[in-house]
Amino acid sequence: MPGLLREAATRALADAELEWSDIDAVVFGKAPDLFEGVMRPELFLNDAMGGAGKPMFRMHTAGSVGAHTAIFGAHLIESGQYECVLSIAFEKQSETDTSRILGGGSRGGAGVAFASSIRQYIEKSGAPPHIGPLVAVKDRLNALKNPHAQLKIPGIDIKMVEESEMVVEPLRKLECCPTSDGAGAIIFTSEKRIPKTERPPAWLHGSSTRSEASGHPSRSWVNPLAGQQCAAEAYAQAGITNPLEELDCAEIYVPFSWFEPMWLENLGFAEEGQGWKMVDDDITAFDGAFPVNASGGVLSANAIGAAGLIRCAEAAMQVRGTAGEHQVPDVRRAMGHAFGGASQYFAIWIVGSEKP
Amino acid sequence: MSDDVKVLNSVVSLDYERPPTRAARRYTEAVGEKRLIAHRCPECERLYTPPKGYCPVCVVLTTDEHEIEVSPEGVLVSYTVTNPDKLHQQGGKTSARGDVMLDGTRITLMGELDGVEAADVHTGMRMRAVWVELEDGRLPSSGGWGAVGIKGWEPTGEPDASREEVQELLKKAGES
Amino acid sequence: MRDVAIVAFAQSPLVRRQTDFDEPQMIMPVVREAYEQSGLDRSQIDFVCSGSADYLAGQPFAFIRGLDAVGAWPPLSESHVEMDGAWALYEAWMMLQIGHADTALVYGFGKASAGNMREVLTVELDPYYLAPTGIDCISTAGLQARALLDNSDYTERDMAEVAARSRRSAMSNDHAQVKKDVTAEEILAEPYWVDPLRPSDCPPITDGAAAVVLVAGDRARDLCERPAWIRGIDNRIETHYFGTRDLSKSPSTEVAGKTVGSGDGIEVAEISSTFSHQELILKDALGLQDSTEINPSGGPLAANPLMAVGLIRIGEAFNQIKNNGKQRVLAHATSGHCLQQNLVCVLEGD
Numbered sequence: 001m002p003g004l005l006r007e008a009a010t011r012a013l014a015d016a017e018l019e020w021s022d023i024d025a026v027v028f029g030k031a032p033d034l035f036e037g038v039m040r041p042e043l044f045l046n047d048a049m050g051g052a053g054k055p056m057f058r059m060h061t062a063g064s065v066g067a068h069t070a071i072f073g074a075h076l077i078e079s080g081q082y083e084c085v086l087s088i089a090f091e092k093q094s095e096t097d098t099s100r101i102l103g104g105g106s107r108g109g110a111g112v113a114f115a116s117s118i119r120q121y122i123e124k125s126g127a128p129p130h131i132g133p134l135v136a137v138k139d140r141l142n143a144l145k146n147p148h149a150q151l152k153i154p155g156i157d158i159k160m161v162e163e164s165e166m167v168v169e170p171l172r173k174l175e176c177c178p179t180s181d182g183a184g185a186i187i188f189t190s191e192k193r194i195p196k197t198e199r200p201p202a203w204l205h206g207s208s209t210r211s212e213a214s215g216h217p218s219r220s221w222v223n224p225l226a227g228q229q230c231a232a233e234a235y236a237q238a239g240i241t242n243p244l245e246e247l248d249c250a251e252i253y254v255p256f257s258w259f260e261p262m263w264l265e266n267l268g269f270a271e272e273g274q275g276w277k278m279v280d281d282d283i284t285a286f287d288g289a290f291p292v293n294a295s296g297g298v299l300s301a302n303a304i305g306a307a308g309l310i311r312c313a314e315a316a317m318q319v320r321g322t323a324g325e326h327q328v329p330d331v332r333r334a335m336g337h338a339f340g341g342a343s344q345y346f347a348i349w350i351v352g353s354e355k356p
Numbered sequence: 357m358s359d360d361v362k363v364l365n366s367v368v369s370l371d372y373e374r375p376p377t378r379a380a381r382r383y384t385e386a387v388g389e390k391r392l393i394a395h396r397c398p399e400c401e402r403l404y405t406p407p408k409g410y411c412p413v414c415v416v417l418t419t420d421e422h423e424i425e426v427s428p429e430g431v432l433v434s435y436t437v438t439n440p441d442k443l444h445q446q447g448g449k450t451s452a453r454g455d456v457m458l459d460g461t462r463i464t465l466m467g468e469l470d471g472v473e474a475a476d477v478h479t480g481m482r483m484r485a486v487w488v489e490l491e492d493g494r495l496p497s498s499g500g501w502g503a504v505g506i507k508g509w510e511p512t513g514e515p516d517a518s519r520e521e522v523q524e525l526l527k528k529a530g531e532s
Numbered sequence: 533m534r535d536v537a538i539v540a541f542a543q544s545p546l547v548r549r550q551t552d553f554d555e556p557q558m559i560m561p562v563v564r565e566a567y568e569q570s571g572l573d574r575s576q577i578d579f580v581c582s583g584s585a586d587y588l589a590g591q592p593f594a595f596i597r598g599l600d601a602v603g604a605w606p607p608l609s610e611s612h613v614e615m616d617g618a619w620a621l622y623e624a625w626m627m628l629q630i631g632h633a634d635t636a637l638v639y640g641f642g643k644a645s646a647g648n649m650r651e652v653l654t655v656e657l658d659p660y661y662l663a664p665t666g667i668d669c670i671s672t673a674g675l676q677a678r679a680l681l682d683n684s685d686y687t688e689r690d691m692a693e694v695a696a697r698s699r700r701s702a703m704s705n706d707h708a709q710v711k712k713d714v715t716a717e718e719i720l721a722e723p724y725w726v727d728p729l730r731p732s733d734c735p736p737i738t739d740g741a742a743a744v745v746l747v748a749g750d751r752a753r754d755l756c757e758r759p760a761w762i763r764g765i766d767n768r769i770e771t772h773y774f775g776t777r778d779l780s781k782s783p784s785t786e787v788a789g790k791t792v793g794s795g796d797g798i799e800v801a802e803i804s805s806t807f808s809h810q811e812l813i814l815k816d817a818l819g820l821q822d823s824t825e826i827n828p829s830g831g832p833l834a835a836n837p838l839m840a841v842g843l844i845r846i847g848e849a850f851n852q853i854k855n856n857g858k859q860r861v862l863a864h865a866t867s868g869h870c871l872q873q874n875l876v877c878v879l880e881g882d
Binding site for chain 3: 364366368370371372373374375377378408409410412413414415416417
Binding site for chain 3: 001031032033034035036037038039040041043044046047051052053054055056057058059060061062068072075076078079081208209210211212213214216219224225226229230233341342344
């Protein structure tokens with residue numbers, strides 16, 4: 001665990017050409033402590049994160065926590081109280097059997113609950129069955145361009161996905177995210193402390209978090225109100241009225257293939273019931289008009305607590321032009337997104353290459 | 357250093373005891389009599405089963421006086437079939453799980469589908485509760501996300517709800 | 533820095549075992565009371581932040597049900613820290629600082645009764661090098677108390693005085709769990725529990741919840757006759773490993789205290805001295821004068837609802853300004869074994 005975090009933080013510092021001593025505060029995030037079997041592990045991991053003597057915060061907002069961790073780090077800078085902040089998140093799922101922890105025993109983990117809402121989406125939208133496999137193929141092709149992706153399947157095609165085992169109907173194995181170990185780290189600075197490197201910074205244009213009660217009897221898992229409102233607030237802050245036109249790409253939390261069309265609608269990139277058509281028309285493909293998850297996304301690596309922060313970081317890399325082989329051309333503005341719980345926690349940020 | 361050491365096993369075992377709330381105790385007694393009880397919120401009249409002892413919408417506590425009986429039958433509005441090998445279900449079997457919307461309510465309860473082959477499951481089926489057997493007057497540990505007190509759902513054999521009726525039910529569920 | 537004030541504080545009964553209510557039921561009346569005190573209703577709250585720990589409940593995502601208790605419908609701008617509610621208050625304060633919110637609700641809760649805290653809190657230690665030794669939270673506190681006694685002029689009598697005074701102060705606190713007219717002599721007559729700690733040097737196990745409402749700017753004066761303005765708030769962590777710390781001191785508290793001006797004219801301090809000896813360490817680290825009244829509520833030795841206890845210190849400090857006419861008070865919260873992480877907050881009246 002300490003090594004994972006140290007590696008991510010060290011790489012972020014190298015990218016920013018900064019030293020440990022430059023960091024004023026540390027924001028740490030991960031999903032449930034039961035995943036590693038350590039209560040509030042930041043207390044012992046603090047040394048690996050260079051936190052001693054500094055302010056330290058531990059976020060936990062279910063699967064959206066990584067994006068929360070990024071957003072709170074940015075808030076610390078925005079307040080003017082800090083000049084340089086490290087936001088860092090991880091998950092080491094191999095430490096325990098996370099499916100058992102999520103499922104509370106022997107009944108099948110998160111996939112079961114989410115598969116049910118996917119079935120509802122298919123019923124309501126009338127989407128054809130090949131949409132899920134199409135998303136899986138697209139993200140797995142993208143993963144081949146990302147050196148950090150965990151699952152790389154050369155020669156991936158729709159036949160391979162459709163012939164993979166059924167895990168939780170209607171999801172086949174290749175439509176599901178893996179369990180992962182991983183960490184991500186982002187460094188924020190105030191404007192006056194932007195490091196002079198060859199790599200330009202990404203500017204934060206907008207951010208929002210929204211949560212809704214799990215116990216509300218009539219909430220929707222398919223198009224959650226919290227997700228809609230979260231996007232609306234982030235767009236308003238960024239001055240965006242037509243997200244599909246004004247954003248150039250997005251990194252969206254898609255742990256199961258069908259969440260891409262669902263979230264395209266939830267985030268306002270498509271009208272309700274129409275998101276699957278964007279997938280069908282290859283609009284979200286790497287060379288499409290609006291690439292989604294150029295990194296390969298959560299389907300290619302899902303270190304849960306880190307995954308949201310990595311979505312935010314991937315969006316930042318796209319606007320900085322540092323995404324390497326999976327760089328989308330000419331990205332000016334991009335979205336990073338995460339969700340968690342029973343599709344009830346949402347966190348979004350929008351970053352741009354220009355100062356807002 | 358030996359290359360043989362790959363994993364250090366460290367088993368953390370902690371015992372927790374969470375006493376049932378009053379609402380949960382009364383719900384359990386009702387399940388023992390094969391009755392399903394709910395709490396009706398005094399402000400918004402929404403129904404909750406199992407009763408929470410509060411309404412999360414209005415943020416008010418609910419008590420015995422808000423208790424009513426609801427139908428243990430409803431319509432299957434969604435389902436999924438799980439493959440045991442992929443989900444750490446030690447010794448498990450292929451099983452279908454579904455959401456049943458209880459008659460006369462907007463409540464959906466998730467549970468395992470019984471008495472029907474996985475391949476034959478379809479939305480719109482009329483279902484009724486399969487009750488758990490109490491063990492010494494207590495609910496067995498639920499061990500998952502299923503509706504506590506109800507083991508699952510089995511077909512009643514009545515004619516299916518039509519696709520339009522199911523869509524109407526889903527729409528109703530989506531309205532806040 | 534934007535002026536932000538506390539305008540309301542509520543806490544649940546603090547008890548050994550809350551059997552009637554689960555967590556949402558325990559939180560809900562507290563949140564309602566805080567709203568009523570503030571005169572704000574749910575729709576007027578811009579941001580909500582909570583503090584809790586999954587390991588207290590023994591289940592993942594235990595905080596999610598807290599959303600039920602605050603009425604997260606329609607959806608809320610919201611966050612959660614796996615820490616004491618005092619850190620949730622910091623996050624909320626930050627949201628108000630940057631102007632993303634003008635009002636905030638903060639709550640913290642824990643039902644420590646569900647598990648065996650001596651076992652559970654061991655899992656908070658380094659899983660490779662410390663937790664396998666099986667050392668529990670009373671023993672780590674014992675190490676710290678011994679380090680203090682052997683490296684300072686403090687004596688076991690000083691610890692007993694703290695323990696006795698805390699339980700006597702608690703007699704005037706309706707919410708306190710352990711209240712007793714007890715003297716230092718009586719405590720010194722107790723046998724050791726974990727040398728040099730006697731049972732009365734240690735906190736009770738407590739279930740409870742607390743909530744605070746924050747408001748930015750002049751509006752605070754409209755909502756509360758005497759709001760408590762947050763003049764400074766800071767938190768610092770230090771290394772985890774006991775072997776590389778001087779346990780008899782709390783340098784992280786000292787740094788956080790200096791940042792917020794802890795030594796200066798503090799009339800009352802509500803501090804998270806979970807064990808009696810920690811009050812002595814914290815008093816020195818914060819530079820508190822003898823004239824400063826410490827823990828008039830009884831502090832954690834009178835009621836210790838983990839994940840709410842630090843937020844309650846802030847709430848009790850607010851009450852000193854609101855109800856007792858104090859002008860400048862301090863609150864402190866802690867995290868981890870042996871005061872590993874500390875938050876200090878200075879509040880002032882108008």
